[in-house]
Amino acid sequence: MEMDYTLDQIDQVAAKLIKEYANKYIWAFYAPMGAGKTTLIARICKQMGVEETVASPTFSIMNEHLANGKKIYHMDWYRLEDEAEAIRTGIEAAMDEADICFIEWPEKAASLLPDETLKLKIEILDPEHRRIFITS
Numbered sequence: 001m002e003m004d005y006t007l008d009q010i011d012q013v014a015a016k017l018i019k020e021y022a023n024k025y026i027w028a029f030y031a032p033m034g035a036g037k038t039t040l041i042a043r044i045c046k047q048m049g050v051e052e053t054v055a056s057p058t059f060s061i062m063n064e065h066l067a068n069g070k071k072i073y074h075m076d077w078y079r080l081e082d083e084a085e086a087i088r089t090g091i092e093a094a095m096d097e098a099d100i101c102f103i104e105w106p107e108k109a110a111s112l113l114p115d116e117t118l119k120l121k122i123e124i125l126d127p128e129h130r131r132i133f134i135t136s
Helices: 007-021 037-048 083-088 091-099 104-112
Strands: 002-006 026-030 062-067 070-076 099-103 120-128 127-136
Touching: 002 007, 007 037, 007 127, 026 037, 026 062, 026 104, 037 062, 037 070, 037 099, 070 104, 083 104, 091 104
Parallel strands: 026 099, 026 120, 070 099
Antiparallel strands: 002 127, 062 070, 120 127
């Protein structure tokens, strides 16, 4: 699946992604810095029922949220050196216990992703437009 969108349409994109891929529990977001990974994840979380602010977990590596009885982990693997460090931080255990995980910079520890991971690649078309490619 592929979608072009403007930043003003991000809520509609989030709703469509939830509708289409609610059965996926690991969502891996591939995109350059500034493409809007955190913004899109925050909108998805809000629509799933997360009430608190969803911010980038760049320094904490992972943030936990609850929504409608589901445990959601938002992870940012940007600062990880390698897969060994990812394992030491407890990422594998968190992925196992979560109902859903949203992962930014998954390429930092790609071998930890299960085969059924939903992969979302965001491209910056211009300052206001994005294209997202989705594969599962």
